[in-house]
Amino acid sequence: MKKTKILLSGLLLASATAMMAQGAKNIRINEVLTNNTASIQDDYGQNHAWIELENTSFTTYNVRGMYFTTDRSVLDPKMSVPERIKRMSVIPSGDPRTQIGGHQHLIFYCNSNPAQSKLHLSLNVPLSEPLWLGFYNGNATELIDSVTIPALAADQSYARQNAKSWAVKSAENVTPGIENFIKTDETKDAYLKREDPHGFGITLLAMGIVFFCLAVLFVFFWVFGIIMRNIEMAKKVANTQPIKPITKTVEVTHDLAHATGNILQDGLKTKGIDKEVYIAVISMALKQYQDDVHDVESGIITIKARETGWTDEGSQMTHFSKPVIPTQHHAPKIPTTPEIR
Secondary structure (H helix, E strand, C coil), rough: CHHHHHHHHHHHHHHHHHHHHHHCCEEEEEEEEEECCCCCCCCCCCCCCEEEEECCCCCECCCCEEEEEHHHHHCCCCCCCCHHHHHHHHHCCCCCEEEEECEEEEEECCCCCCCCCCCEEECCCCCCCCEEEEECCHHHHEEEEEEEEEECCCCCEECCCCCCEEECCHHHHCCCCCCCCCCCCCCCHHHHHHHHHCCHHHHHHHHHHHHHHHHHHHHHHHHHHHHHHHHHHHHHHHHHHHHHHHHHHHHHHHHHHHHHHHHHHHHHHCCCHHHHHHHHHHHHHHHHHHHHHHCCCCCCCCCCCCCCCCHHCCCCCCCCCCCCCCCCCCCCCCCCCCCCC
C-alpha cells in the first residue's frame, strides 16, 4: 500500500511538472529596447532598458521564479545550477502582475533596483551593443527562449515578427505592452499567414469546430431517438390495450365456429345419424358462449343470482324475527315457541 502511494505521488508530481513546463513554453520574449531615452517610463518617471514577455496561450501563467540572463556562459551544460543562478536575474514573487493572461504582455525594467518594484530587475543590459538574452524556467536549467539583439540606436527596439523572425523597429513604431506589428490595411489572410506561418492554429481551430458540430449532432439525434422510442411505445400501448376484449371474443367465436363446422362435417359423413346429439352439442356451445361472453370484457364481472329456499328458512332461525310464511309448500315448518307437553 505504501509503495502504491509513493508511485501515485510520483505520477502526480511528474504530471504537474509536465503541465508547468508546457505552460512555461507558451511564454516568449516579444520585444526588447536597450537604449531608452524617450520611450516608456517606470513608476518613478525614469527611463530604463526594458524587456517585454508575451503569453502566446489562452490561459494565465505566472512567470514568478523564472530567470533572465545576458551571460552566455550559462549555456555550458557542465555548469552547476547554483553557479548558473548566480549569473541570472530572477523574477520575484509577490506581484499579481507576474500572472500574464492569455495573449497578454508584461514589461520588465533592466539596469534597475529590484527594491523599487517586483518588475525592476538588476539584469545588466549594455547600451547600443550587441546582446544575447536568455529566458530560463524556474529550475534554472531549461532554456525557454533566447534572442541575439543587434546594436540598437536610441529608442529603437528589436521586436518579434513571427515564431522565427525579428526586426528592428524605429522609435515611433515601438509598441510596448501591445502587439508588435499592427497594420490597419492588413487583410485577415495576411494576418493569419504572419501569425501562423505553418497553419497549425487554423488547423486546430477547424478541427475544433468540426468536432463541436459532431458533438451537437450526436446529442440532438440521441435525444430525438429517445423521444421517438417513447412515442412508439405509447402508440403500442394505446393500440393494444383496448382490443384485448374484442380479440378474446373473436377467438371464442372462431373456436365455436370451428367446432360447429367439425360437427356438421361429421353429421354429413354419418348421413344424419345421431343428429340430436350434434344439435344438443351446438346448443350447449351457443349457451356457453352467451353466458361467458361478458366475462372477457376488461373490468366487467358478470354475477347471476340463484334462487334457493334458504332465504325463507334462514329468516326463521332466530326468535327475534317474525315468522315468515315459506314460499314453497315443501319447506319445513320451524316452530317459533317451545311446545308444552
